Amino acid sequence: MTMATTDHETQIIVDPNVPLVRIIREFDAPPEKVFRAHADPELFAQWIGPDNMTARVDHFDCRTGGAWRYTMARDDFEASFHGSFHDVVPNELIVQTFTFDGVPEGVALETLHLEDLGDGRTRLTATSLVDSFESRDAVVASGMETGVVEGYNKLDALLAED
Amino acid sequence: MPADALSKVFSALADPTRRDMVARLTRADATVNELAEPYDVSVQAVSKHLKVLEGAGLVTRSREAQRRPVHLEAEVFDLMTKWIERYRRQAEARYERLDTLLDAMPDGDPEPPDTGEKP
Numbered sequence: 001m002t003m004a005t006t007d008h009e010t011q012i013i014v015d016p017n018v019p020l021v022r023i024i025r026e027f028d029a030p031p032e033k034v035f036r037a038h039a040d041p042e043l044f045a046q047w048i049g050p051d052n053m054t055a056r057v058d059h060f061d062c063r064t065g066g067a068w069r070y071t072m073a074r075d076d077f078e079a080s081f082h083g084s085f086h087d088v089v090p091n092e093l094i095v096q097t098f099t100f101d102g103v104p105e106g107v108a109l110e111t112l113h114l115e116d117l118g119d120g121r122t123r124l125t126a127t128s129l130v131d132s133f134e135s136r137d138a139v140v141a142s143g144m145e146t147g148v149v150e151g152y153n154k155l156d157a158l159l160a161e162d
Numbered sequence: 163m164p165a166d167a168l169s170k171v172f173s174a175l176a177d178p179t180r181r182d183m184v185a186r187l188t189r190a191d192a193t194v195n196e197l198a199e200p201y202d203v204s205v206q207a208v209s210k211h212l213k214v215l216e217g218a219g220l221v222t223r224s225r226e227a228q229r230r231p232v233h234l235e236a237e238v239f240d241l242m243t244k245w246i247e248r249y250r251r252q253a254e255a256r257y258e259r260l261d262t263l264l265d266a267m268p269d270g271d272p273e274p275p276d277t278g279e280k281p
Binding site for chain 1 (some may be wrong): 168172173175176194221245246249250252253254255256257260261262263264265267269
């Protein structure tokens, strides 16, 4: 198994000590653009959903103290998610909560860091922290779009050995 | 594999010695003594690590053979890595859509969003 073999490939880190999942991905665009694609609901709806579902943004106020809610839908299925924007620093940071409406007592704390790599490039680090290892592993096992994707980076190295 | 079983696999592989042991078992079965050789730890310590790996279902030990070689249960290992890989692919697909959008977006930001920052 190979993961994160190129600059662009999504890298996933499943932390063994803390119930979090972390995704690292680089983009050929400056942080301003990547931030805007996360902060502007019209732009956000264009890429967040899986190909076979339509994302409908019900509410989206991407600023410190704001809130958000969106729904993923296909013919026979709908799932809604909501949360609060805890801290928003333009072009740098979004800290928000994340809840699947189907499990209202569950909440993840999500942090999005944008790092300017120069030459119009950005490294995105998205971390999702949940309240138990069981929840985290269920997120990874379910492969739900809700989550952050994580990989086991040391395992990658191990698996790359012959 | 239920989530708690997956948790056991994750925590079993959280230790670098155990990851190294698993890596070596991908090549061939090995006895406890063989597994202990490269490490500066006792055979007893290696046995403890093996118990954790056994508890997670990652390895088994033959009851019959005298040497009782340790065998990697590759299916359990594959299941976990497949799950992570599937999750990774979903994120990658999402970010490829974002790549496409970023390409199509004009440069510059004439109207910076109001983020509620206090002056």
